[in-house]
Amino acid sequence: MTSIRQMIITLFIVAVTCAVVLSFVYAFTEPRIAETQAQLTLSGLEEVITAYEYKKIIPDTLWQAVDSSGENVGVVFRVFPQGYAGPIPITVGLDNNGKITGIRVASAAEGLAETPGLGAKITQPGFTEQFKGMTAADVALEQEGGSIEAITAATISSRAVASGVKKGIEMYGACLIPSCDPHMVFAEAERFVEVIKDTLWKAVRGADTLGIVFVGVVEGYLDDIKFMVGYNMEKIITGVAILHSQETEGIGEVIRDGEFLDKFRSGIPEAVSGATISTKALINGVTSGLERFKEYVE
Amino acid sequence: MSRLSIFTRGLIKDNAVFVLMIGLCPALATSSTVRDGFGMGLAATFVVVCSNLLISILRKNIPNEVRIPIFILIISTFVTIIDYMMQAFQPELYRALGVFVPLIVVNCMILGRAEAFASKRSVLDSVLDGLGTGLGFTLALTIMGTIREILGNGTFLGMTVFGEAFKNSPVIFMIMSPGAFLVIGILKALINKYVKKEL
Numbered sequence: 001m002t003s004i005r006q007m008i009i010t011l012f013i014v015a016v017t018c019a020v021v022l023s024f025v026y027a028f029t030e031p032r033i034a035e036t037q038a039q040l041t042l043s044g045l046e047e048v049i050t051a052y053e054y055k056k057i058i059p060d061t062l063w064q065a066v067d068s069s070g071e072n073v074g075v076v077f078r079v080f081p082q083g084y085a086g087p088i089p090i091t092v093g094l095d096n097n098g099k100i101t102g103i104r105v106a107s108a109a110e111g112l113a114e115t116p117g118l119g120a121k122i123t124q125p126g127f128t129e130q131f132k133g134m135t136a137a138d139v140a141l142e143q144e145g146g147s148i149e150a151i152t153a154a155t156i157s158s159r160a161v162a163s164g165v166k167k168g169i170e171m172y173g174a175c176l177i178p179s180c181d182p183h184m185v186f187a188e189a190e191r192f193v194e195v196i197k198d199t200l201w202k203a204v205r206g207a208d209t210l211g212i213v214f215v216g217v218v219e220g221y222l223d224d225i226k227f228m229v230g231y232n233m234e235k236i237i238t239g240v241a242i243l244h245s246q247e248t249e250g251i252g253e254v255i256r257d258g259e260f261l262d263k264f265r266s267g268i269p270e271a272v273s274g275a276t277i278s279t280k281a282l283i284n285g286v287t288s289g290l291e292r293f294k295e296y297v298e
Numbered sequence: 299m300s301r302l303s304i305f306t307r308g309l310i311k312d313n314a315v316f317v318l319m320i321g322l323c324p325a326l327a328t329s330s331t332v333r334d335g336f337g338m339g340l341a342a343t344f345v346v347v348c349s350n351l352l353i354s355i356l357r358k359n360i361p362n363e364v365r366i367p368i369f370i371l372i373i374s375t376f377v378t379i380i381d382y383m384m385q386a387f388q389p390e391l392y393r394a395l396g397v398f399v400p401l402i403v404v405n406c407m408i409l410g411r412a413e414a415f416a417s418k419r420s421v422l423d424s425v426l427d428g429l430g431t432g433l434g435f436t437l438a439l440t441i442m443g444t445i446r447e448i449l450g451n452g453t454f455l456g457m458t459v460f461g462e463a464f465k466n467s468p469v470i471f472m473i474m475s476p477g478a479f480l481v482i483g484i485l486k487a488l489i490n491k492y493v494k495k496e497l
Contacts, residue, residue: 007364014356014368018375025379032386040389110393116330116451117470 045076048102049093062172077172081164084156086113092165098173103131103165119157127151136169182213185230185239200293212296218285220245221252221277229286233297240264252278304423308431314407315438316489321407324398325439326478332455335443337391339436345376346408350416350428357417369412374403442481446472
């Protein structure tokens, strides 16, 4: 019969030794693990868009692709639409015109849960190559009026990829600087003069200043909402566009809705019940933006 | 018992998967390809050899009442080591094996060898026993992985066998979970019929 004290001491010594050994192993492998992870991510990005450098915008989700002279050549983003057996990890590259430069669906070894031999065929070039050169508007399966041929007997997986890519472009495409086109909120203007970099523009036609366009960011329900507002000299909102938002599907998503955004043209709308947080955030963002930049329209 | 028979016991006569039917969960789940099965087998071999070695060295100093927690501590330390190593040097294999790497801790084959053998026998015998048991497990997983990958994916270690036509429409079912049960069932039946057990 061993004494309690001896048991405690033995257990203690073993536990401490194990902990010390593990901390050494951790210190030894940790940099290597980080490096392999980064390498894996990077090689995934290179497959969809060629660039000199990938600047992280949202960790593990969105990168800006930059060439060797520092020019933006596009963006890369990752989306995880729900497939047949689980989320499908997809990496998408977009050029500055919002055209797909390539998509890559992660293999089973990288976490794809789709049925081997059926749904898992969405990883094959025969399927993914079809997306090249498309814009968000073109991305649809043949069954839905598009031109993407679905994998036979794997319509659910194919559709998930198509809709995931489409949603991704709508969500992140606005991060392409040239496509943050102020025309979408101020159609009457001929050109825009940047007043504050990436934030405020003067809308100009001929020699007249018609109004302003500004970009703002507010905290939404799930993520920041980035929006663009056009405002003319008559103090009327000419348009509101969402550049980035990631609100709850079917609820907060309403803020991307054309119908809701159009309401801003006839004054500040009411918050939408059920999506109060998202809509209020946007409304407050627009109002405070107007307040901040009102001197430019006087 | 001779040194050789200590080694071959776990390898063939008391093969963990095919004869004792233990460690079946990882055997079924990670044997969909040769690489995964072999990788999983080697990871388990590393753990069982190292834990047998250490437990055998410490066997006279481990109080009987707390031996199980100590065995588990030692086993989980080695599992964590292999877990980190695999993440660092074999990231693709690590992703494929997923949760089954940390779950080696609860593989009863390993705790079983610690309790039944290493805690009572000399260091060399314990290492041989661990090596035999681990390689027996690796052998079983590799055999299952070979059958399942060839039939279910038309490849062996990623290389095409039986030509492209078969590769494009293989027996997909074999690399899915039901295929694992089918293969282990048939192998077990064959072993029971043709391999005489020395009882």
